[in-house]
Amino acid sequence: MQAGRSGSWHWTNQTTGKETGSIGYSVRPGCMTLNYSIDDQPRTQTISVSETGCNFGGTRQWFICPIRFERVAVLYLRAGRFACRHCQRLxxxxxxxxxxxxxxxxxxxxxxxxxEDWHRPKGMHQTTYDRLLSTIWDCEEKRDAALCSFLAGMMDRHPSLRADPMLWGRP
Ligand SMILES: [Zn+2]
Known part of the structure; x- marks a missing residue:
């Protein structure tokens, strides 16, 4: 990510073709500001970015999750804000x-x-518990698939992102 870089993306509902969201970003040293909209409500979130040296030379850049400040390669949009996968669960x-x-x-x-943390409550049958867990995983997978297609779509439109592992690549 180069400071001073900026741009925007739009994404649409795959079935209706209607635009369902957009995101603009601008990069300054050490942070990136995202401007996006959820259900037509404009939002802004500033994300810190950190840089580490890479074994193969050069540097790798990371997002700092705004909730628990851990270094992560990918941020997820959920509930109208970006955070790491772990924090988004919470x-x-x-x-x-x-x-x-x-x-x-x-x-x-x-x-x-x-x-707590999806533990099996006392007295719940294992089969019931397994069924509930698989429902959760099904939900997670559906969202992952949606997210992947969203990110892939952005990369198609913005090939320069491919060379930018910190932003959209999965670890
Ligand atoms: Zn986090």
Missing amino acids: VYASQSSDALGRTWRRQHKVEKKLG
């Missing part, structure tokens, strides 16, 4: 009306039946 919102929102609501319902 931060909840289920108000979105889109397909991803439905998977969150479905997952939220299941998680309410489970203990």
Whole structure:
């Protein structure tokens, strides 16, 4: 990521073709500002960026997760904000009306039946527990697939991102 670089992306609902979101970014030394919209509501989030030396020379850049400040390669958009995958599990919102929102609501319902960190509550049958867990994984996979297609779409439109492992590459 070079300081001073900026740009934007738009993404659309695959079935309706309607634009469902957009994101603009601008990079300054040490941080990146994201401007995006969720359900037509504009949002801004500034993410710190850090740099580490790379074994093969050069440097690798990382996002600093805004919730627990760990260094991560990929940030996920959930509940209207970007954070790392781990933290996104902890931060909840289920108000979105889109397909991803439905998977969150479905997952939220299941998680309410489970203990802390998805532990099996006392007295719950193993088969019930397995079924609930697989529902959660199904929701996670659906969202991962949606996210991957979103990122792939962006890379198609912005080939320079491919050379930018910190931004959209999976570790
Ligand atoms: Zn985090």
